[in-house]
Amino acid sequence: LDEPTANLDVTVKRRFREDLERLVRTQTGGALLITHDPADAFALADTIAVMEGGRIVQVGPPETLVLEPSTPFVAAFTGAELLLDGIVRGEEDGLLVVETGGVRLLVARGNGAIGPGTPVHVAYRPEDVLLTPADAREATRAPNRVRLRVAALTPVGGMIRVRLEGPPDLVALLTRPAAVALGLAPGAVVTARLEVMALRAFPAPSTRTGGGPAVIA
Numbered sequence: 001l002d003e004p005t006a007n008l009d010v011t012v013k014r015r016f017r018e019d020l021e022r023l024v025r026t027q028t029g030g031a032l033l034i035t036h037d038p039a040d041a042f043a044l045a046d047t048i049a050v051m052e053g054g055r056i057v058q059v060g061p062p063e064t065l066v067l068e069p070s071t072p073f074v075a076a077f078t079g080a081e082l083l084l085d086g087i088v089r090g091e092e093d094g095l096l097v098v099e100t101g102g103v104r105l106l107v108a109r110g111n112g113a114i115g116p117g118t119p120v121h122v123a124y125r126p127e128d129v130l131l132t133p134a135d136a137r138e139a140t141r142a143p144n145r146v147r148l149r150v151a152a153l154t155p156v157g158g159m160i161r162v163r164l165e166g167p168p169d170l171v172a173l174l175t176r177p178a179a180v181a182l183g184l185a186p187g188a189v190v191t192a193r194l195e196v197m198a199l200r201a202f203p204a205p206s207t208r209t210g211g212g213p214a215v216i217a
Contacts, residue, residue, distance in 0.1 A: 001032065002034050003036065021044050033045065047059065048062055052071065069123065084204070086100035086105075086119070087117065096108070096114060103168055106144055106196045109200070120201040120203060122199055124170075128194065130194075131174065146192055147191055153179065160175070
């Protein structure tokens with residue numbers, strides 16, 4: 001199936017995916033799907049192969065690609081954001097200490113040789129950025145906490161995409177009720193916390209190439 005959902009309206013595309021999955025699982029032994037749309041891959045596939053620059057760079061179930069992307073390209077394809085221009089300053093308890101924008105973060109390793117002094121990209125997912133009021137007392141001394149200012153809020157379906165000005169600049173994704181409860185508005189100051197194991201460091205410069213990702217699912 002070569003891009004079967006291309007040029008369909010959003011509502012039609014959703015119903016078509018449901019019908020296609022039901023058909024494949026009940027009437028065939030399997031199917032090969034080629035798409036540039038990550039939503040197709042993650043909605044339909046048991047196994048995904050991501051191609052970058054004409055070669056397959058990672059193969060695995062959707063949850064593996066999300067939690068353990070092998071390259072910045074795969075991380076971006078699965079919905080991650082990137083913090084650029086980080087430098088590895090050392091290690092702590094098996095984690096990397098990465099400085100980005102004057103802020104030090106504890107980061108899990110990605111692929112590639114990474115040691116002190118290595119320039120890196122740090123990938124994170126907006127839904128893994130946890131926000132609390134700037135004056136809230138936290139029960140634990142969790143790492144990777146920074147005070148940031150809300151720059152903009154953008155509705156994305158039932159969610160709110162929050163752009164935060166740092167350093168470092170981040171993007172968070174919250175439910176509408178959570179955004180209302182926090183009183184988020186442009187100019188508000190919040191504390192952002194990034195879970196250590198939700199961050200992945202990759203050697204820079206990026207190996208991303210032109211063109212969109214093609215997925216064989």
